[in-house]
Amino acid sequence: MSIQLGPIQYGKAETRLVRIVRDTARHEITDLNVSSALRGPFEAAYLDGDQSNVLPTDTQKNSAYVWAKKLNPDPIEAYGLALAHHFVDDVPPVEAARIEIERYGWTRVEIDGRPHDHTFVRTGQEVRTAAITYEPAVTHVVQGFKDLVVLKSTGSHFKDFLVDEYTTLQPTDDRIMATSLTAKWRITDPAADLDWNGMYAGVKAAMLERFAELESYALQQTLWHMGRAALEAYPAIAEIRLVAPNKHHFLVDFSRFDEPNENEVFHADDRPYGLIQASAVREGASPAGDAWYSYTGLV
Ligand SMILES: O=c1[nH]c(=O)c2[nH]c(=O)[nH]c2[nH]1
Numbered sequence: 001m002s003i004q005l006g007p008i009q010y011g012k013a014e015t016r017l018v019r020i021v022r023d024t025a026r027h028e029i030t031d032l033n034v035s036s037a038l039r040g041p042f043e044a045a046y047l048d049g050d051q052s053n054v055l056p057t058d059t060q061k062n063s064a065y066v067w068a069k070k071l072n073p074d075p076i077e078a079y080g081l082a083l084a085h086h087f088v089d090d091v092p093p094v095e096a097a098r099i100e101i102e103r104y105g106w107t108r109v110e111i112d113g114r115p116h117d118h119t120f121v122r123t124g125q126e127v128r129t130a131a132i133t134y135e136p137a138v139t140h141v142v143q144g145f146k147d148l149v150v151l152k153s154t155g156s157h158f159k160d161f162l163v164d165e166y167t168t169l170q171p172t173d174d175r176i177m178a179t180s181l182t183a184k185w186r187i188t189d190p191a192a193d194l195d196w197n198g199m200y201a202g203v204k205a206a207m208l209e210r211f212a213e214l215e216s217y218a219l220q221q222t223l224w225h226m227g228r229a230a231l232e233a234y235p236a237i238a239e240i241r242l243v244a245p246n247k248h249h250f251l252v253d254f255s256r257f258d259e260p261n262e263n264e265v266f267h268a269d270d271r272p273y274g275l276i277q278a279s280a281v282r283e284g285a286s287p288a289g290d291a292w293y294s295y296t297g298l299v
Pocket residue numbers: 158169217218219220246274
């Protein structure tokens with residue numbers, strides 16, 4: 001019986017770093033969770049415990065800190081690309097690097113309507129994500145977000161579904177649609193001057209507009225149209241993947257009470273939930289390669 005070593009990668013996961021830009025009295029904050037993974041000829045470390053090719057994960061953590069100092073890590077995609085280039089270009093024998101970043105949002109506290117220079121409040125909205133894979137013959141950036149909680153209180157139907165002897169669900173022409181959306185979109189070999197923050201805001205806005213305006217007959221349909229909206233808005237995006245738990249809101253039965261309940265009071269159930277996944281791919285797009293080969297599973 002022959003047992004072979006399979007695919008390997010190693011690195012430092014979840015380096016929490018906060019960068020303050022304080023060149024003026026008006027500070028800027030970038031709050032990150034950074035993971036790096038190196039890919040290359042590291043078999044000896046696994047097979048024999050030979051560390052001669054192994055750049056310690058502790059060093060990778062330090063590099064994440066130093067690169068956050070060298071350059072303001074905003075946009076996170078440019079920071080991730082620079083860090084990946086460092087590992088591959090400066091550290092033989094590293095052959096490819098994967099950088100995964102979560103960015104937590106902060107906005108300025110407002111006092112008497114004026115944004116404060118150095119006091120911030122965490123935004124409860126989505127976590128922005130980026131995954132950079134530098135190989136180096138090809139570069140993939142997967143930009144995205146997770147935990148974007150959205151809800152529409154009407155404009156959603158679910159009816160005419162397949163029914164068998166176990167089906168109890170009632171059809172509806174007016175329900176709440178809500179989800180906590182994860183979206184990731186791939187740009188392969190991005191242009192050097194790509195406006196990452198602009199693309200992020202634009203994709204999010206395009207998807208939210210479609211979510212709001214599409215008369216929905218299923219979460220599946222809504223996701224497909226949201227994904228299409230992103231690809232329509234940005235030709236540089238090769239494909240997009242969406243994951244959406246259907247956050248069910250069940251109408252509370254008021255038949256025992258002396259009150260009507262005309263789609264006004266719901267029970268927000270947390271589990272089980274439908275879990276709907278979708279993707280949209282541009283025809284003729286460059287191949288995905290290892291763009292989706294994840295390290296931490298966080299982004
Ligand atoms: O949008 C929906 N898609 C489904 O597949 C489904 N299944 C279900 O029970 N409710 C819903 N809603």
